[in-house]
Amino acid sequence: MDGAALRLWSRLCLDDLEQRRAEINALNVFPVADADTGTNLLATMRAAVRAADAAQAAVRADQVAAALARGAIAGARGNSGIILSQVLRGIAEATTEGPLTATTLRAALRRAAALVREALSVPVEGTILTVLECAADCASACVEDTLAEVAVAAADGAAKALGETPSQLGVLRAAGVVDAGARGLVVLLDALVAVVLGETPTRPEYLPGEFAAAAEAEQVVESDGEAPHFEVMYQLDDTDLARITRLRERLAELGDSVVVVGDGSGNWSAHVHCADAGAAVEAGLAAGVLHDIRIESFAITAPVGRDHLDPPPPREEGPADRGVLAVAAGSGAAALFEAAGAVVLGAHPVTSAALLTAIRRMPHREVLVLPNGALPAHELVAVGVAARDAHRDVLLLPSGSMVQGLAALAVHDRGRIAVDDAFAMSEAAAATRWGSLRAASHRALTMVGTCEPGDGLGLVGHDVVVIDRDVRGAAQTLLDRMLGLGGELVTLLMGADAPAGLAQELSAHIARSFPGVEVTVYPGGQQGDLAQIGVE
Template identity: 25%
Template sequence: MEYLKINGTHFYNMVINASNKLEEQKVFVNSLNVFPVPDGDTGTNMSMTFRAAVTEIEGMSTTSIGEISKKLAKGALMGARGNSGVILSQVFRGIAKGLEDKEEVNSLEFANSLLEGSRSAYKAVMRPTEGTILTIIRTAGESAVKSRHTDVISLMEEVCLHSENILNKTPEMLPVLKKAKVVDAGGMGLLIILKGMYEALKNDIKAKIISSEANSVESFAPASSIEEADITFGYCTEFFVLGKNISVENFRNELEPHGDSMIVVGIEDAVKVHIHTNDPGLVLSKAVKLGELSKIKIDNMREQHRHILHEEAQFNGNEAAQTKEEKNEEKKKYGFISVAMGDGIKNIFEDFGVDFVIEGGQTMNPSTQDILDSINKINAENIFVLPNNKNIIMAANQAAELTDKNIIVIPTKTIPQGITCVTIFDAETGLEENVEAMKQSIANVSTGQVTYAVRDTEMDGKNINEGDILGIVEGKISQVGSDIYDVCQSIIINMCNEDSELITIFYGEGADEIKVKLLVEALEEKYPDKDIQSYNGKQPLYYFIVSVE
């Protein structure tokens, strides 16, 4: 069998099969993360991103490869999680650009779309690093356009073989991979996708999305916390408007009098709409004047409220659960969104006035859509987003680009950096002054973490065995030991200098409060001139998160 051309049906089966393969192998991809800690999440992020993408095209009957790829790219964009997920979404955004307006494509046209995917991915990264997923998509695109194959199956086979060969060379490109004795995790995820696409075409697979082990990460307010009468607008209405040159701002202004909790976001030739309204028909009649309607979904929230009270733990409410007071409040000058994991840390952010704390961080990076949903819930002129994780910053920036609100992403990479930012924020000071002060404060915070090793490796000149306790300072392994309290004390001593004034300890789920107290007392005796604080962060995986300022 050979395919001189492929259409939307072929591409549909290719990407769904690829998504299934990545879902099956995400744990393996996670295991390739360089750091031998229990929060490796590259495979999870890529799988959840791609799962959101293929869910967007599920059930589409069109044979146009341009339409399928466009929908797929939109789903990936909104579902992107972590740096690897954001880069993957840009890969498929570029591929969609290369396949735009095409019913079917030959091998050269498909090869060019892969190269376009590479270009799009590189544009998304400020300082591209070779030996990563970027290298794999670039060399995949380059090998594809150089290929002499007219059969798309043969083309994909050649691309997969070349990509695997390059992936096996990534340890030579990045010393950190060589030391850890792994290939690049993101590159492996992309190779699995390419192989899944090839397999579907070669074996003529009619793919269906397999069920995922991942739980929904939507965060809801308790249904029992509101009365049915509090639901001012009863119908949650969602749909897409497909059309060219739609003025998102004008359409948003037209819909505003007819509901609340409104999201109107334009993505290329489509507009995504979410609104709570009492007249869905009126909203749809206005929308249909602008273009073709797709994915229409209308839910009676009052009826849902009556049915979900007994399923609180599963559904935990929805964004319609805002109280009347929240809905009617005047727009404030500043709002805050933070990402955190651990009830104790979440409570700290809330105590400092953060409007929404998105549950996530290591192991569960929120998606672009998760961040965008939180942005939409805040009625403020300026909204700060604190990612508190280097792997969430790209998704936060992507969400900021998809809204007309003034979003300021402060590039916090750790929980202590985020907490410091909210503590030094001054509501009486101007926006630019606050932004500058918060960015400067990040440099004054040194962060340490205590966790455990999930595999044997050698890193930063240290031999590490599975189960060892690791003390990490500013992203590098500083201590290897067997006792979490000894390791914690050691990294704090290494972090302190004569200018240090404040030591803060957030202890997690695996820590003993009595032993934490003894640790604090030992530090107070050693550093009588420093202020030492401890909080029960209740965070998973990390016995301690510490900061020195």
């Protein structure tokens, strides 16, 4: 199979998984009976095909297979989706020297089985892992040396092993079903047979209860630990094998259904079912840079008793036990936030771990966080999830700069309930247009042209809108752009390297060009920005 044939196979897998989604969902009782295995397999395969379609220059088998594997890792959904990604990775690694043949298919299945077993913290027999290993064994035992014969041997071996899963796993036997993830694997292998042989194997429709008579029903023993409430998934970059190993061990301590896999090029995906989603995210923060975090809550039916009927205790009168944590760069800016009643995190550069530690050191039950642009949104989400627990509520506010943070802090009122306070502060931050003045350190292409070292750069938000050979000229043009949209108050937060007299020149420029606009100047002391500008 060359690259074109692999593309055809991937689309056929997508079509077949779509047709079998309801059947596979109905079989889903392990590890959690949430009826989404078919949906997760379909979503993962859809992400793989989308990635292959985007890689239009990929024509060889290895290129197409690599694109499929990358897409599956990036878009993996659920336990089954992550395992599917490793099947595609096995194919990608086996085809690095040429097309998919009888020999490389044997190698692909064997490699995929090894990757899956290695990725699972607690391998369970009677699942997709068992069926994948059986498919690999049957492919290896096939005496024929054509791709079609080996594919048929693998698919038939997987189908036979699928029928035996109820005898290997009690929860399947009690429900009278085969393993849902393994059923999805048989769909993929049958699609492979259809491509290379032109005929799709005939399989029975695996209905719930069909296997109940195969053995005596038995009582499923629940774990003594706290039941998993959440499914947590995220992707990791900037990590290494040692930290991945520690992450897998830590997630195994927190919950079950732990799978941590990579695509072979430094990108990793992690999955766990656990009761403490925050701790699972925190474990990921310690292992690398997180993104694409997904947390889903399982449906839980709690027993009804007096504790569930009694109303919550009335809210005490008076100021809430609430504190504000603000990220600030520069001694002057830090002093401003502290004077307004905030606790300041002044570490530079700010990391997710440092922000999480600072939140946990706050003695308050409610913590409002002003990140002030120190971290990207996906890292802030991860920190927020990890910081919340039964004893602390944490709200991260959308302040993209220190001038927005100061505007938010000006309306902070502990007399309001937390959500109202956070809303008012967020509204104040959003109502503050912000920009910054910088000096270019190197030649670069921007949205308004190419800058040279030493040029003055005027930014609105994160976008360069002004380039001027003179820093002062860039600052005045930037103010004209920002105040041209209106404004009553301008806040200038001057940086440590701002030219002498710049604050006075800008104040005078505003007074001449925009009479009636109030100007407030503070020494910020921040590095990088010669000035931060807020317009309210």
